[in-house]
Amino acid sequence: MNYYGSYVSRLIEEFSRLPGVGVKSAQRMAFYVLNGPADRAEALAAAILEAKNTSKYCKHCYNITDDDICYICANSKRDARTLMVVESPQDMAAYEKTKEYGGLYHILHGAISPMDGIGPNELKVKELLARLDADSPIAEIILATNPNIEGEATAMYLSKLLKPLGLKITRIAHGVPVGGDLEYVDSITLMRALQGRLEI
Numbered sequence: 001m002n003y004y005g006s007y008v009s010r011l012i013e014e015f016s017r018l019p020g021v022g023v024k025s026a027q028r029m030a031f032y033v034l035n036g037p038a039d040r041a042e043a044l045a046a047a048i049l050e051a052k053n054t055s056k057y058c059k060h061c062y063n064i065t066d067d068d069i070c071y072i073c074a075n076s077k078r079d080a081r082t083l084m085v086v087e088s089p090q091d092m093a094a095y096e097k098t099k100e101y102g103g104l105y106h107i108l109h110g111a112i113s114p115m116d117g118i119g120p121n122e123l124k125v126k127e128l129l130a131r132l133d134a135d136s137p138i139a140e141i142i143l144a145t146n147p148n149i150e151g152e153a154t155a156m157y158l159s160k161l162l163k164p165l166g167l168k169i170t171r172i173a174h175g176v177p178v179g180g181d182l183e184y185v186d187s188i189t190l191m192r193a194l195q196g197r198l199e200i
């Protein structure tokens with residue numbers, strides 16, 4: 001319903017497309033923008049466009065970054081022998097918050113989900129294999145995909161794929177609830193999951 005004129009209705013519609021935002025919240029956001037100062041609205045619009053237009057993938061790990069290489073890959077103090085495979089930049093951030101992990105990451109940008117038409121080719125799997133050439137210092141790969149059906153399927157697929165390379169392959173273990181989403185798991189639980197990882 002076009003109660004507020006077409007411009008505001010469009011703004012409400014755009015906000016309501018965001019994940020987790022219902023129509024009521026979208027209305028609140030739209031009126032917050034409308035009732036606030038013009039420079040706040042401009043800053044919001046500019047932040048959206050800049051993030052969308054200038055962010056790119058790190059050449060090594062496929063994290064989101066402003067530069068060619070992300071701050072983690074650029075840090076020579078990180079342990080280049082350990083590589084943690086996660087589904088999303090948010091999962092990477094969750095592990096970084098634990099301050100327990102000093103290795104590098106590889107971000108798949110999703111998980112295998114045949115129902116949604118997502119197979120290994122839709123993920124950064126080729127790019128992962130490319131990092132494991134003969135010169136690579138990587139000795140251990142930690143499969144830290146989410147403990148749900150898609151994440152488990154992805155971990156199984158990767159472990160079969162990577163086993164022949166003779167690397168140590170581990171899977172995060174204790175503490176992470178089955179069906180859970182790593183992004184929302186607290187730091188201590190994640191830290192225990194990492195410490196309790198099992199070779200597979």
Ligand code: ZN
Pocket residue numbers: 058059060061062063069070071072073074
């Ligand atoms: Zn990186």
